[in-house]
Amino acid sequence: MRFDVFTLFPEVFYPYLDLSILARARQRGLAEVHVHNIRDWATDKHHVVDDEPYGGGGGMVMKPEPIFAAVEGVLGRPPAAPVILLTPQGRPFSHAVAAELAQYPHLALLCGRYEGVDERVRQHLVSDEISIGDYVLTGGELAALVVLDAVVRLLPGVLGDPDAPHKDSHAMGLLEYPHYTRPAVFRGWEVPAVLRSGDHGRIARWRREQALRRTWERRPDLLARADLTAEERALIARWEAEAR
Numbered sequence: 713m714r715f716d717v718f719t720l721f722p723e724v725f726y727p728y729l730d731l732s733i734l735a736r737a738r739q740r741g742l743a744e745v746h747v748h749n750i751r752d753w754a755t756d757k758h759h760v761v762d763d764e765p766y767g768g769g770g771g772m773v774m775k776p777e778p779i780f781a782a783v784e785g786v787l788g789r790p791p792a793a794p795v796i797l798l799t800p801q802g803r804p805f806s807h808a809v810a811a812e813l814a815q816y817p818h819l820a821l822l823c824g825r826y827e828g829v830d831e832r833v834r835q836h837l838v839s840d841e842i843s844i845g846d847y848v849l850t851g852g853e854l855a856a857l858v859v860l861d862a863v864v865r866l867l868p869g870v871l872g873d874p875d876a877p878h879k880d881s882h883a884m885g886l887l888e889y890p891h892y893t894r895p896a897v898f899r900g901w902e903v904p905a906v907l908r909s910g911d912h913g914r915i916a917r918w919r920r921e922q923a924l925r926r927t928w929e930r931r932p933d934l935l936a937r938a939d940l941t942a943e944e945r946a947l948i949a950r951w952e953a954e955a956r
């Protein structure tokens with residue numbers, strides 16, 4: 713899968729993309745990331761990329777010409793891939809959106825800065841808008857990295873265990889069960905005996921119940937959409953009765 717990232721701060725990306733799983737995915741050709749500096753497409757002497765808003769008010773707005781020139785210069789006119797604008801006004805990012813984006817062979821990620829981008833970029837260049845949460849960052853760069861990271865780890869072959877993405881907490885619609893590793897006792901705190909029992913059926917049931925319990929305690933909103941058995945629904949009803 714190929715990504716083209718358009719930003720005023722290209723130096724943000726490689727320190728992260730050069731680490732661990734993302735670096736390996738790129739080395740193995742599973743993901744290809746090209747980062748482009750929008751300023752390189754500004755044609756005036758000072759490479760100006762922003763200007764004051766029409767109608768007044770504070771802040772600066774990213775000018776349309778360098779953004780169109782950058783995206784169309786790399787991807788053609790019209791762009792040969794979906795162009796996603798990272799913005800707090802976008803649709804909320806989630807596991808489901810990451811899985812949807814992972815189906816594309818090629819995506820462009822456009823990072824806004826300042827008060828935002830000229831509306832004509834949204835109307836005539838961008839095909840999708842994504843927000844990573846209900847807060848405002850100083851720019852779309854971290855959001856683009858979040859999207860890149862979440863999508864690349866879903867691509868076939870990126871994770872060692874091919875089933876790993878399907879077992880992710882949010883893929884199952886539940887939060888994850890607790891994880892433990894050696895030592896069996898640390899500062900007197902023991903790993904639950906069931907995990908050391910070697911009984912894989914019991915371990916699987918314990919993990920499922922822990923995942924349910926955690927989701928019920930922390931994110932009850934997820935339970936409404938989760939795929940649960942009648943027995944699991946009954947267990948939750950019991951917890952609810954006990955809590956009253």
Ligand code: ADE
Nearest residue numbers: 798799800843844849855
């Ligand atoms: N740019 C600024 N804030 C953002 C957010 N919450 N999500 C995506 N892009 C952003």
